[in-house]
Amino acid sequence: MKCPFCNVDNDKVIDSRAGENGFVIRRRRECQQCQKRFTTYERVAEVEVRVVKRDGARELFSPEKIRHGLERALWKRPVPTEAVERVIREILHEIYEEGDTEIESCEIGEKLMEKLAEIDHVAYIRFASVYRKFKDIHDLVEEVQPLLNRGEVSRARRRYTREDD
Helix, strand or coil: CCCCCCCCCCEEEEEEEEEHHHCEEEEEEEECCCCCEEEEEEECCCCCCEEECCCCCEEECCHHHHHHHHHHHCCCCCCCHHHHHHHHHHHHHHHHHHCCCEEEHHHHHHHHHHHHHHHCHHHHHHHHHHHCCCCCHHHHHHHHHHHHHHCHHHHHHHHHHCCCC
């Protein structure tokens, strides 16, 4: 590692600590030439995931798009921010755990719909109406009916008001 002060590649590690829940190693270094200290961070190189859109186009995966979609569906709904953050973490974990370098946009949409069905049915229907491109009220009824048949409406309300596990 080159010293940021004198550009000499001769340093020693004085201290190493794990950070960010073990995903980063912080190293304190000292240059053997100028004796100045500096800090470096070591991270695992993330796999670059690409999203395959419906039209076949490919774009870099952006967790912010998941957040944006959730926020639009949950607009003015009584869902705590912690629940939204939990959903985002769970979806990101599922995507990265699969280890693929490409994922279909429809897979991400289905994952989002699953999570929304668990936390808020109105948000679920909002998201589904855009995602599934409802053409009329019959499409809406078809989407809502399974939720009503399973009696999930009251269970969803309990889930998102519950404290984080």
